[in-house]
Amino acid sequence: MTVDAPVIAHLDPPRRTLLGPGPSPVDDRVLRAMSAPLVGHLDPVFIRTMDEIQEMLRYVFETNNRLTIPVSGTGSAGMEATIANLIEPEEEVVVCIHGYFGERMSDMVSRLGGRPVRVECDWGAPIDLDKTREAWRKSNARILFGVHAETSTGVLQDLRPLREIADERDGLLLVDAVTSLGAHSVGADRNGVDACYSGTQKALSCPPGLSPVTFSERAVEKIRARRTPCSSWYLDVGLLLNYWGSDRVYHHTAPISMNYALHEALRVILEEGLEARADRHQRNHRALVAGVEAMGLAMQVAPESRLWTLNTVRAPENIDEAKVRKRLLEEFNIEVGGGLGVFKGKLWRIGLMGAGSTENNVLLLLAALEKALADEGFKVKDSGVSAAAALYSNEKS
Template identity: 45%
Template sequence: MGREGEPIPEVKAPEGPKGVINVPQRLLMGPGPANANPRVLAAQCLPLLGHMHPPFFKIMDEIQAGLRYLFQTESKYTCLMSGTGHAGMEACISNLLEPGETFVVGDKGIWGLRVADIGERFGAKVVHLKKDAGHTFSYDELKEAVEKHKPAALFLCQGDSSTGVHQNLSGLGELCHKNGTLLIIDTVCTLGGVPFFADAWGIDAMYSGSQKVIGAPPGASPLFFSQRAVDKLKSRKTKPISFCWDLNLVGDYWGWYNSRSYHHTGMVSTWYAMREALAVIGEDGLENLWEKHQRLHNELWAGLKEMGLEPFVEDPAERLVTVNCIKVPPGVDWKAVIDYAMDTYNLEIWGGLGQTVGKIWRVGIMGYNATPGNVELVLAAFREALKKQGKLPDRPFLT
């Protein structure tokens, strides 16, 4: 069977997986992934189509239309990057910045840090705009930075899942456009859970993730480019370094330029799931989703406050609705609370990330998991775990 001269040694015995896969049922109420809608998961059982078949292009068209609704845009430049949110992140940076260009990065948690790292890897001149964990940038601070540096692009994370803050994006589109700056927004943990208007707010590029509010499995990064962003891409002096993320080519697979060329094999099952998740979002309606996430956020905090727990983000105007960061009170073993929730209820609650490790718990209320019952279970787990440590304030209705 081998080719001439190729040694065919004895084949080593299989050491890999045996039998049929089985996984425990978990309730993922951390910062993500959230549980996916079973209807969305089920779409992945459908037989594969070829990545260049017309029925598959139809599904890609449906996804783009669904994304236009989700992003609130008329732009034809929407697609899924084949990867998680990091794929969208790296795609925005590697397509919209040329080596040596100035890139102002709003750094108020792990995502700003990561974007700054990637910007530097791809040769941009990165200006870190630093903010302490738990706070966001004011319009005036951003205005000063943009007017001073006249950067090629400004990056901000709408909702930082590591610190639980929500960045107000008001007026930034206009500010950036006046200064020849592209506005790049990360909506990985917010899209679908809080208002976002790509066109009305003058956003130039945005990427998100599939596995949070959208309720699909990880592996697809919804991406948006404005006409200004595409103009920048098309007028680059250098080729984008990454072939995988080159939106001259990826965009052409998605029909951005009025043709269809093969770039890579679309992620067929994952895109079926995304098509289905976007259908569910259309059925639910964005206003209803935003209202639901806000309401359950309020319910969570009403319950947490009864236990004496406080938000890490002090200013309610800066507090994120989808990922809730809870201060660990002095003397409480934060890890024991997480372990209690997992051991008792198969319930995932997370600790901090980056500079917030040990200081906070993180509770996500996102997408398919955003239900009153799940909020109640999270509250019950906190109540019982704190009580076990003797750390529940003595109030009659809690005993």
């Protein structure tokens, strides 16, 4: 052997309170499911597991789409799977960009041989519908893309007006629901979404590693009518369906333990119920907002467009937001995110997703933030904890 074996200690990661843009905290039930014995990826037990995952994913996407599967890979794999399957070379796609992930989709469309028609909108606001309509009318695109929950800005996008624009020319609506699925209703069938992808590590409260996707019958028809093969072999949903459908033809070795985890995470969601889960996310979001505003901080996004899963809080003038995040991590074991793109250095991104969206976490974070801010020299106006606690008490009584 020419390379000496390195001496490496066993892994001992801390138990952080994950209140950033993801991954979110994971229920111990889900972690335990990952340590269940492996079976083969064509074992009847695993095949039943796959069927149940598909059934539960249809429930969370709110769809009857047959083509509903978890793609192996993180949210970006689902993103790439949707667009790689839907576009042919040189095909135009209207891409609404109101944050970092719209930008990523534009890049993917180009790399996969399509032509993005970029609708550039303000970061921190919903998609500009007039600009989108104009771009749609001027282009030959058959696909309109929008991000439902922009993790970089904290904005929730209403999907109905995008559907209406796409309907002007029988277009397909492609939606990123990475930070909404499992908290905000995606309503894939109700909202006429033709293709949608998410990630396991946000409001589904599962480790990162799978990307649930769903395609409507119209989207499947477009894929069936392709003139050229999908540019990705790994993400070709035609091939994937031979494995996830009744034929069970080997395509790739499914990540068994990740699928166990998703199975359990989805069971947790079923037990809570989608509506109750949405209510919980909304309540904790409102308590957090009450707390940060009482402290004298401002939210970045207008109230009517705020995500419940990802809260963008502006860092006050003269306060180094990175130092505050460092204090939260080092003194309290709490992770929150910093700004991306135009918001770099300007705000905190506080995630309250899935198992992380709890009264305990809101109160803990507000208390820790209050101390970290005071230590950085910010004059905290009123107690954030008291404001949030008052909201919880009022709603219980």
